[in-house]
Amino acid sequence: MDSLHTSTFKLSLLGNFALTGHDRPIDLASKKLSGLLAYLALAGPTPQPREKLFSLFWGSHFEVQARQNLRTALFRLRSILGRDAVISAGEAISLAPGLVTCDVVRLEDLVRDGSRAALAEAAGLYKGRLLADVNIEEDAWSEWAEVQRQRIEGMALDAMVNLSEQELQLGNHEQALEAAGRAVAVNGLREDAHRLIVRALAVAGRKAEALKHYQDLIALLKRELNTEPDAATKALVAELRSTQPSSRSPDVGDVAEPAPAHTTGSERPAMVVLPFQNVSGDPEQEYFADGVTEDIITALSRFHEFAVIARGSSFAFKGKRLTGRQLAQELGVHYVLSGSIRRVRDRIRVSVELTHAESEVQVWSDRYDRALMHVFDLQDEISGTVAAVVAPALRRAEIERARRKPAANLSAYDLYLRALPHLWHGTGDDLTKAIEFLRQSLKLDNTGAPTLAALAWGLIMTLPLLGNASPETRNEALALARRAVELDDTDAFAQAVYGFTLFGPVGQDHHQGRIHSKEALRLNPSSAFAWGTLGMIGAMGGEYENAIECLDRSLALSPYDDMLWMWTTGLTSSYFALGRYEEGIAWARKSVQHKPGHGTGHRMLAANLAAAGRLEEARDVTRTRDAVRKTTIRELRAARFFKQDDVLERYLSAQRMAGVAE
Missing domain, CATH: 3.40.50.10610 (ABC-type transport auxiliary lipoprotein component)
Structure with missing residues (x-):
């Protein structure tokens, strides 16, 4: 088959495999060739060892034959996709960046976004199990495919359930029913989706249908799993049966739950x-x-x-x-x-x-x-x-x-837990709610190091998310973080927050900031947050290579982290400082995509674009951002994201080229 000589192809992996280019379908005529392209597309820019590809597609062959088969497959891919489509670097193989757009990659990006519109698009993208028609008789492939199918199906189901929840909160019961029904159609044993259907029917005034759906769920779980609905579902239905029909959704949160069977001397589980x-x-x-x-x-x-x-x-x-x-x-x-x-x-x-x-x-x-x-x-x-x-x-x-516990019975620990989703969500409104919950928690118990550290972090984040961190706020954040470490110097989270508070926009003790952040990693090497804060300190403090290493480690430990917007901002700023602008642009786009309202992400994108000579694109970013909140060179200088004068001046120069006024 002749090469199509095009730079972009569309690859659909959800449901049956489909490849299109020049607006027409392309038949690869081989399951293994389809599987190889799919695997490389999902791996993205990360080079894949030839040995791994041998195992996946020719694991039952001798190595010499496997090598020959791989060479033949790569030749065929290049003849179809273009001479430069596949990059071979020694014993590693990858697809050329930008060669394909893939529905699975798009699904993952949409789920990370988490907005209602993004979740709706993600739910619509899921047409069926990954590569449903690609079956390769190799153990390694079968294992890999099954793991990926479960992972991606779970991600799609989470999107559908979260979309249904958001629609229900907005009073859109029909849309909530549709999203939850789609989840049940994919996996009929997804009980949280069934629970949402019951809630949506109830809020629509269709109580009889809601109870009928519950009875059908009982029969389904008994038949398939020999079990009963869980406690949350039973509590929801008990509430529904005990109330008259109304326009309000009978939420699980309205039902008192039994006290836990155990306490550990504190409320920690x-x-x-x-x-x-x-x-x-x-x-x-x-x-x-x-x-x-x-x-x-x-x-x-x-x-x-x-x-x-x-x-x-x-x-x-x-x-x-x-x-x-x-x-x-x-x-x-x-x-x-x-x-x-x-x-x-x-x-x-x-x-x-x-x-x-x-x-x-x-x-x-x-x-x-x-x-x-x-x-x-x-x-x-x-x-x-x-x-x-x-x-x-x-x-x-x-x-x-x-969240399900009645407001009248909330303890200090419950209030701390209720604050966390708002603390990490990364919007100004959520941050305000988190701070309110944490202050309420500390009124009941002011000796909890995690709560003190969480409030300190919330106050620090008022600068990038609300743009109004006063000197009093900064001083309070520093005092809270210090108090948290004094109460428990073995708490990695408290140490990480204190280190960032000392170093970052709140404090100026850079040396001690690094010490406490490194101590957090010594205490808990598995903490993505500790790796992230140390990376941000490196990004602001001039240790750019180390910053990239730390932030990459944080993303590897928690690739769907709520703090993704911040860690990716640290990566794009580090690449800017190193003069690696194209990499900075790529990470800046991810930062903006994950948190569209975060101003620093837009500024870093504009700076990298301008420094790379892409001035029109940079000015477009500035115009878009200034429509929300205009800033000036003077304000950016005062914020002093970069501590090094030469990098700061280069950053401000790039912002001027991008159209930021003095």
Whole structure:
């Protein structure tokens, strides 16, 4: 087939595979060629080792034959997509940047955005399971495809459920029904979607239909899972049955929930990590499973938001089959983390699940596939990755619990939890709400280091998000952060906040700021927040290469982090300072996309564009931003994002070229 000689192709992977170029479909005539293109497109600009591609597509072949097959496949892709379509750098392969637009990548970007319009577009993009018609008879491909299908389906379902929730909050019950119904059509066992359908029907005055839907859900769960609806669904329906029809949605938040079965001397939730099961059939892998469990216990214990049962008590239950309720009674825990480890040839698969102990409802689950390497390095990587993801998953579950609790019964801890989503959402209105909740929490208990640190962070963020951090606000933030560290100098979050407060726009003690931020990482190497704050200190303080390394690490630990807008701003400013403007432009666009209202992201985009000689684009960005909030060179100089005079002057010069007035 002749080359189409075009720079951009459209790739659809959700549902059946489809490739178009020049507005006409292109038939690759090979499942493996389709799979190879899809895999490289999802990998983005990250080069993929040839060895990984051998395993995925020709793992059952001898290496010589696999190499030849890959060379042939790459030749065919180049003949179809263009001579420069595939980049070969030694033993690594990648697609040329901008070669394809991919529906999965677009879906991921929309879900990160999280706005109602973005979620609606994301829900519409999901046409079916990833590569539904591409089946390749190789173990590595089957495992990779299944993991990606579950991940992307889960992401799409979350978008549909979140869209339904937003529509319901706005009173759009028909749109809420449609979004939740779409989620149920994809996965009929998604109980939070069923709950939204019941709520939407109720608010529409269709109480009989709501109760009928609940009865159908009972039958479905009994038939498919031999279980009952969870406590939240039962509480919602109990409220619905006890009230007269009204225009108001009977929300789960209106129903008092039973008190938790356990407290740990504070209100922190407690968790047990059960010994991971070795399902490899190889007794030699038992030590590896135990090692991973111990490392996860150690990594999770560094997060001070919850208590983790010690290793001795955890391993006392090895080999025993206890229910979550039994574990709650035995150990007094709220959450149970369990998992299994399987070795398949030269790869390790780790499956992990977090459940609520009393209700035994799954809170979060995931699978990790890794190449078999040095055993201790692999243990460290898996434990750090799992800990970094489990901590926010548990936090979200606790936030949801606090959200459902009646306002009259809120404790200091509940108020702290209610503040967190607003604190990280990154808008001025949310920040104001977060500060209000945190002040209320401290009125009830002013000895909580996490609450003090969270309020300090909220006050710091009033400068970039509200543009009005007064000297009094800055001084209060510094005092709160210092008090948090004085109360608990082993809290990594408090140390990270204090370090940033000392260094950043609030304080001027750069040396001590770095010390406390590095101490946060020593205390908790799995903290994406600690990596992010240290990266921002580097971005502002002139350690640009180190900043990029730290911020990349933060994004690797938490790729969908609520602070993505800030970490990407740090990356774009670092690339600007290093004179790597095209990379700065790419990261600035991600920052603006994630948080369109964040002014610094727009300014950094304009600066990189201007420095790269793309003046019209830079001026367009400035005009767009100034329509919202106009700024001046004088204000940008006073804000002093860059501490180095030469970089600051280059930044201000770029802003002048971009059209910012003196």
